[in-house]
Amino acid sequence: MALERREVDLHGLRLAYAESPGMGVPVVLVHGVGSSIDSWGEVGDSLAAAGRHVIAVDLIGHGASNSGNGDFSLGANASAIRDLLDALDIDRVHLIGHSYGGGVSLQFTYQFPERVASLVLMSSGGLGADVHFGLRAASLPGSELVLRAAVSRRVVNTLHRTRAALGRVGLGHRGVSERTLAKLQRLQEESRLTGFVSTVRGVIGPEGQRVQAVDRLPGLSPEHVLIIWGDADGMLPVEHGRRAHDILPGSRFVEIADAGHHPHDDAPDRVFLEILGHLARVETVAPPVSASVIPGSGVRLGAQR
Numbered sequence: 001m002a003l004e005r006r007e008v009d010l011h012g013l014r015l016a017y018a019e020s021p022g023m024g025v026p027v028v029l030v031h032g033v034g035s036s037i038d039s040w041g042e043v044g045d046s047l048a049a050a051g052r053h054v055i056a057v058d059l060i061g062h063g064a065s066n067s068g069n070g071d072f073s074l075g076a077n078a079s080a081i082r083d084l085l086d087a088l089d090i091d092r093v094h095l096i097g098h099s100y101g102g103g104v105s106l107q108f109t110y111q112f113p114e115r116v117a118s119l120v121l122m123s124s125g126g127l128g129a130d131v132h133f134g135l136r137a138a139s140l141p142g143s144e145l146v147l148r149a150a151v152s153r154r155v156v157n158t159l160h161r162t163r164a165a166l167g168r169v170g171l172g173h174r175g176v177s178e179r180t181l182a183k184l185q186r187l188q189e190e191s192r193l194t195g196f197v198s199t200v201r202g203v204i205g206p207e208g209q210r211v212q213a214v215d216r217l218p219g220l221s222p223e224h225v226l227i228i229w230g231d232a233d234g235m236l237p238v239e240h241g242r243r244a245h246d247i248l249p250g251s252r253f254v255e256i257a258d259a260g261h262h263p264h265d266d267a268p269d270r271v272f273l274e275i276l277g278h279l280a281r282v283e284t285v286a287p288p289v290s291a292s293v294i295p296g297s298g299v300r301l302g303a304q305r
Contacts, residue, residue, distance in 0.1 A: 002048075003044055008084060012069065013060065013065070013066065013068035014065060014066045015060075015080055015083075015084055016058040017055055017056060017057045017084060018037050019056075019088075020053070021053055022051045023051050024053060025053075026052075026055055026094070027053065027054050027096060028057065028095050028096065029101075030081070030095065030096065030097040030098070030101030031058075031062070031063075031098055032098045032099025032101050032102075032123075032125075033199050034062070035098075037064075038063070042268040055090075057080075057081060057084060059101070059104065060077055060080055060199075061198065066191075067191065072198040072199040073202050074211065075111065078107040078111050079111070082111070082112055085115065092114075092115050093117060094117050094119075094120070094282070095119050095120065097119075097122065098122045098262070099123050099124065099235070100199065100203070105124075117224070117282060118279070120228065120278060121241070122228040122229070122271070123229055123236055123261050125211075127212075127213065127236075128209065128214070128239070129207065131209050132235045135200055135204050138200045139201045217244060217247045217248055218248075223281075225252070226274065227245055227248075227254065228256065229259075230256050231259065233261045234261060236261065242255075252278065254270075256271070
């Protein structure tokens with residue numbers, strides 16, 4: 001079942017999203033930096049085919065969403081998702097965040113904990129300083145000039161040919177995956193390049209990730225958190241996921257062998273089944289009485305309202 005693409009005006013921000021109606025608490029898919037709704041591939045369609053109510057959103061300045069007032073911060077994106085849910089008359093959701101989208105999902109949980117039924121963090125940002133040197137370089141002044149050259153049609157076409165040649169001899173290279181090439185092609189559009197660089201600079205500096213959510217993790221109810229990571233992630237090291245799991249004993253940690261930064265591409269069936277199992281577990285057991293609270297809120301993640 002394909003998700004139907006739509007747009008909504010939220011106080012001057014044109015936010016694009018895709019939705020498929022279904023049963024249970026809705027599932028919201030939040031993509032990473034430089035990506036879009038399309039980055040979810042088979043996983044979004046599989047969840048919809050399983051009868052779940054699925055919503056995938058294009059973050060500010062990404063995909064078909066515009067830049068609004070030019071605020072690309074975690075908080076602005078979290079608030080945009082809240083406004084979208086208000087427009088759709090949805091009270092609570094399961095959040096599934098990949099990479100930067102994991103950071104947005106954590107921010108949403110901190111700002112609006114009563115609206116979160118559970119949290120899936122997939123190769124999530126905000127859980128450690130280490131990050132691929134390419135993203136650190138993108139945060140530097142003048143990086144736009146370098147990026148424009150790096151994503152030119154000639155460069156992308158060369159990478160396409162390289163990937164095809166490797167495929168013909170039975171080899172692969174995560175650095176030139178289909179997902180990476182799709183990101184590079186989107187960045188050929190100036191507005192998307194601006195959104196990408198501005199988003200990166202909001203959370204990353206030359207030394208790595210500047211915005212951290214590790215100190216907020218103890219405020220989550222571990223039983224309502226699923227962490228998924230590829231053990232060959234070259235963008236954000238799998239150690240970030242392991243440490244988050246250690247901080248949240250009782251959470252579920254899934255390490256996928258030989259998967260890179262997009263485990264939902266490398267192992268879509270495994271990721272789909274893990275998410276489906278997570279939703280079933282959360283929805284069939286009551287929130288634990290001893291669940292920690294979000295600092296200063298008095299509200300448990302997963303608490304019924």
